[in-house]
Amino acid sequence: MASGEGGAESGRPATIDDVAALAGVARASVSRALNDQANVSAKMRERVLRAAEALNYRANPQARSLASRASKALALINCPALDAEPNSYYFAALELGALRAAAIAGFELSTLNVDANDPRRGEKVIELFESGRTAGVILPPPLSDDAALAATLVERGYPAVCISPSDAVRALLPGAGFDEQAAGKQIAERVLAKGHSRLGYLLGIEGHFSAEKRFAGFLEALAEAGLDPDAVTVLRGDFSFRSGVELGQAMLDGAERPTALICANDDMAVGALFAAHRRHLVIPDDISIVGFDDAPISGRIWPPLTTVHQPIRRIAASALDQLVEIVLRGQPPRPRFETIGYHLVERESLAPPRD
Missing domain, CATH: 3.40.50.2300 (Response regulator)
Structure with a gap:
């Protein structure tokens, strides 16, 4: 018998883990299916609902509250080389622009670091979704250059928007940047x-x-x-x-x-x-x-x-706004790129050569 059925037979109330075991899906998938969130196929949702009914599973109200909060949680994933000297401005400006836009939209934004040299960096992004910690992510370079990660996100229907993506990634996911x-x-x-x-x-x-x-x-x-x-x-x-x-x-x-x-x-x-x-x-x-x-x-x-x-802050705000729209619409992200204007700033460090 599946572990979920064993739990029910032991006299204790069935848990979300029991439902996941009986349905043969991840715990996060059960949560998304029971809370009617996006990115769950009709077939998977039906399998989860049947398992929940078989186990007489009743969701914990506190857990539902946490799931509701998670649906408003977004993440900006910075990916520097952690042993390298940090860029003094770029990531700070991204964070500021995205935080302001998230506050206006009524969403929570967390800033997370993933080591650029970590061979599992793409897997760690996927784990954020699988664990139910985020409803969507913003990916700046070098993650926005990672076509394999983008393809996985598209395949699983996970909401993601990229900052200055490569051409290959731009064909898969929405993004924002400039020319x-x-x-x-x-x-x-x-x-x-x-x-x-x-x-x-x-x-x-x-x-x-x-x-x-x-x-x-x-x-x-x-x-x-x-x-x-x-x-x-x-x-x-x-x-x-x-x-x-x-x-x-x-x-x-x-x-x-x-x-x-x-x-x-x-x-x-x-x-x-x-x-x-x-x-x-x-x-x-x-x-x-x-x-x-x-x-x-x-x-x-x-x-x-x-x-x-x-225009780093404006680019980050555009990415955040696109991500919110995707999450609220409940549909998989589609390729779209918003181009933000830039301008040349001429100051005293440039002049004609003397010789």
Whole structure:
């Protein structure tokens, strides 16, 4: 006999675990079926209801209350490398934008961290749904670049919205972001318009879709200007201030120092700026330095950074609003991408080269 029937025969009231065992489904699936939540097939719901009837199962009112609260619980899943230096602004801005939107919508939002280097990171996202801890998730990079995870979420009907997803993920799940490639191209065009032709570029983490799109836009602008991409000195960092310092030093100590250095984010640009100051270089006279994000620090250092304003909080709010709509509608998420506007912020760190 199934464990649920054994429990009933022992004289104690049947539990949700007894129902799950008899129906042959996960505990979370029983909860969703009995509370008439989305993402449960008609076949599974029927199987659960029959098991509950056979065991004379009666839901605990307190458990129902908790299930109701869970249906209003959403999660923003940050996925940094936990042994790496954190980005000083990106995740904080995402959290702020999503929290404000959740409060307006009447939902609870938790921020959770999953290690980017954890081989089970995708499974841990799925476990949030299986355990009934969340009704939906927001996935920023690198989780929003994970096509295998996106396919699993779609297959199981779990509500998820992505921040700046890769092309493969964008075809599977809804998301929000801005035109990274156009922004990368625009900032390159502005640097070239100042007369720079000896360029350096600090890339972000390898495989990071958004950063690679920015660099693709940069190369597109160079090609249209008739410049050979091999003429650009390219080094790869990890978006951290420390990597900006180290790679900035390498650029400055090279045989042919660039007259303009473009960085994949503001943290690395500030690090490169620090390296230049340590060598007593004058910015932008000796070298122009450009960032990306428009983090608060970009306007408070000297000289203030020319950068692209990435609307991080608005992107996060858009993702949260889409997620709430999906959860309330009770239907599986469908591919849809909301593009948020960006703009170039020109400050004192960019000027024409002296030579």
